[in-house]
Amino acid sequence: MIQCQECQTDTIVKNGIGPEKQRYQCKSCSGNFIIADSGITTLQPS
Ligand SMILES: [Zn+2]
Numbered sequence: 001m002i003q004c005q006e007c008q009t010d011t012i013v014k015n016g017i018g019p020e021k022q023r024y025q026c027k028s029c030s031g032n033f034i035i036a037d038s039g040i041t042t043l044q045p046s
Contacts, residue, residue, distance in 0.1 A: 004026035004028060005033060006029050006031045006042065007029045009026065009027075011026060012024045012027070018034055022034065022035055023043075
């Protein structure tokens, strides 16, 4: 289960593909993050 690192909810949607990784967006806080081999990396809000 993917969870937002900011608010720990699982209301996550796919938000396109980054350079190498699947990008996701939290529907609760609108935070963007990617799933890397080493774990979840939060991206700065745009
Ligand atoms: Zn969130």
